[in-house]
Amino acid sequence: LASGVLDGGRGEGGQGMEGWRRLLPPHTRMLPETSAAASCPCEDTSLCGTPTTSPPIEYYGFGDPSGGDSWKLFDWSKVTTVAWANGGGLMCRAHAEGARVVAAAPDIPLTGNVTMRGEWVKGLVQTMLAWHYDGVVFDYEAPLDAFTPHSDTLEMFRYYALLIQETKGALHAAIPGSQVSVCVAWSPDGIDGRSYDFKMLADASDIVYVMGYDVQSxxxxxxxxAAANSPLPALQRGIERYIALGIPPSKLVMGTPWYGYSYPCVRGGVEPGDICEIPLVPFEGVNCSDAAGMEISFAVAMNLFETGDCYGVFEPPCSVTSGMVWDAASSTPFFNYMSGGKAYQMWLDDPKSSALKVSIVEA
Known part of the structure; x- marks a missing residue:
């Protein structure tokens, strides 16, 4: 497997590569109006062309969809693709470093109407050309059964795969070097009701971005x-399962998070070694899920741990009641804290746990 990625979470007060994946679902993330695009905004106009060479290892990150300038802090010696393109400044800098910027696929039409799909693809290509972007990322996550014959969900999945395939064909023809990626769950085994034909999605796209987080959904x-957001054994097993489906390892990008979850403890979570029992909050037919917790960015979690500062996110007063505990089973750190007189447990990923995940793809 020759791909790696860091993805941020939408945690409150987050900074850097923030993944607002749940806050801004793909069908609501709209591209800028084509009419608003100007001529090449780069001082060096040659930078408005899409890079045509492929990196030996793909380091694919999600930027700030709000149009911020956190991209100025990226390690451009590593980054090869930034998703959620949001302006000329990012595009110019990325192209200067030989990296690509890709936009989110907006308001995708799951329809058998070939003309409607064609118009959507045409409009997308025009927008990519106008803004000098390098491709698009599809992130459809609704439950669908792609294996029941003659079912409506099978037809919807086919339309999704066809749309990706048609987009790839049109973009490659219009913009040499362009890229079409598709996001998938951490495992192909029906996660959250997504019984997709992942081999079909892989064949239709250039990159399969495996979202190696929210494993406790x-x-x-x-x-x-409470448990790890991105446990190492689960990620490794998920990648192996995708490869077993016949998807080339060179197409796979493993997503890892820069965010974690804060869980309220209905029992435990006070002493360092405590198990934190969490409220039952159902999701997609399962009674227990990470919806009981709150996504927190790495920056905010570490600020709480190091200073006890509520940071405007947590109910005061705040106090940390344990050191950073390493969970050997998931290769993930966590700590306990009090907020508003109640016990919580924070599970997060840090440089150590992230490095272990990246080692999977660099092995």
């Missing part, structure tokens, strides 16, 4: 407890 164990 459906907790199937006998106890409903």
């Amino acid at each position: 459906q907790v199937l164990s006998s106890r409903c407890i």
